[in-house]
Amino acid sequence: MEDTLLRYRSEFPILERSNYxxxxxxxxxxxxxxDALHAYADIWATRGVRAWEERWWMLALEVGxxxxxxxxxxxxxxxxxxxxxxxxxxxxxxxxxxGSRNKIVYSxxxxxxxxxxxxxxxxxxxQVHMVKTDDGITVPTERLxxxxxxxxxxxxxxxxxxxxxxxxxxxxxxxxxHKVGAHVVLDTFQSLGTVPVDVxxxxxxFACGGVLKWLCGGPGVAYLYVRPDLGKKLEPKLTGWFAHExxxxxxxxxxxxxxxxxxxxxxxxxxxxxxxxxxxxKIISEVGVEKIREKSKRQTxxxxxxxxxxxxRINTPRNHDERGGTVSIDMPDSQQVSRELLARDILVDWRxxxxxxxxxxxxxxxxxxxxxxEAVAEILKSRSLTA
Ligand SMILES: Cc1ncc(COP(=O)(O)O)c(C=O)c1O
Numbered sequence: 001m002e003d004t005l006l007r008y009r010s011e012f013p014i015l016e017r018s019n020y021x022x023x024x025x026x027x028x029x030x031x032x033x034x035d036a037l038h039a040y041a042d043i044w045a046t047r048g049v050r051a052w053e054e055r056w057w058m059l060a061l062e063v064g065x066x067x068x069x070x071x072x073x074x075x076x077x078x079x080x081x082x083x084x085x086x087x088x089x090x091x092x093x094x095x096x097x098x099g100s101r102n103k104i105v106y107s108x109x110x111x112x113x114x115x116x117x118x119x120x121x122x123x124x125x126x127q128v129h130m131v132k133t134d135d136g137i138t139v140p141t142e143r144l145x146x147x148x149x150x151x152x153x154x155x156x157x158x159x160x161x162x163x164x165x166x167x168x169x170x171x172x173x174x175x176x177x178h179k180v181g182a183h184v185v186l187d188t189f190q191s192l193g194t195v196p197v198d199v200x201x202x203x204x205x206f207a208c209g210g211v212l213k214w215l216c217g218g219p220g221v222a223y224l225y226v227r228p229d230l231g232k233k234l235e236p237k238l239t240g241w242f243a244h245e246x247x248x249x250x251x252x253x254x255x256x257x258x259x260x261x262x263x264x265x266x267x268x269x270x271x272x273x274x275x276x277x278x279x280x281x282k283i284i285s286e287v288g289v290e291k292i293r294e295k296s297k298r299q300t301x302x303x304x305x306x307x308x309x310x311x312x313r314i315n316t317p318r319n320h321d322e323r324g325g326t327v328s329i330d331m332p333d334s335q336q337v338s339r340e341l342l343a344r345d346i347l348v349d350w351r352x353x354x355x356x357x358x359x360x361x362x363x364x365x366x367x368x369x370x371x372x373x374e375a376v377a378e379i380l381k382s383r384s385l386t387a
Pocket of ligand 1: 082083084085086111113114158160161162187189190210222
């Protein structure tokens, strides 16, 4: 069957010279980013400070809405930030940890930066409860649900686990949190762009993520969705003049909060990164996450089948409904293998307790998937011969 998504390959220059299997880390750069950044330099050079009024001031809101349409978020519910860690900080700053509802429940399979941030909130009174994985691949949902109780304030949780690509049962976690009056911060970094995300049907309180992986948007842009009814009430203490209802009044304190999403922003926005993010978001919207998901299930299954034939350890769920866009394979000498793959322009990464992460995206061919696996087999064969 013809793979119609391959017609987008020519939009990504790096695909001409490498086997790009690393969209879980940094998605390939769309060719249009050259133009976007050139236009950014041009408007700065020719319009100077007027660029703010003519384009830059509203840019974060516009791009927030473009991202929002990928996750079925209502208009004006997404603010942009520099990274996911900052998104956690903005959320945390809306709450108080000195009362009796001060428990934070998370899984040890979360991305470390998110864990470091919440752990550090102990200094402000947070009680932190970490639920440990049993197998290094999945999150024990029942144990996590049991830990979410009447004292729980926030549950920061990854939608798709960065290490194993396991898909958490976000709906069950959000439902349990709501039953006891807690809020969930869903980190969709490893899902948005490859696994469908619908913040409204999940009834998510907060959702965040960055654009540099599956959205091919480059470093420097993260998004924070806040459910509109919450957004109207919350008052982030990590704030600044962009969050004021009349920024250009330059009024003295206290702040009078703007409506969301500006309410959740703080200082001057990161315009060049936002400009660079746009072409990737546009392509992903055009391709459609449902189609990307369908292809991803097929190609990740192909990786697993090859690895199984070789007897390599797979640190990713075999059930495709529980698996995101990555397959983590811990073949013998996996760290060394990943270095040798990189030397052959087969771009992958290696993570402790995961192995080599292979992440085909909509622009990869089946032949590239096979070539990556065949290269691993060949590397292992030649290593065993030299040994
Ligand atoms: C699930 C997840 N969350 C967060 C991050 C990164 O967080 P930050 O944007 O703060 O660097 C990553 C990877 O870089 C990730 O995979």
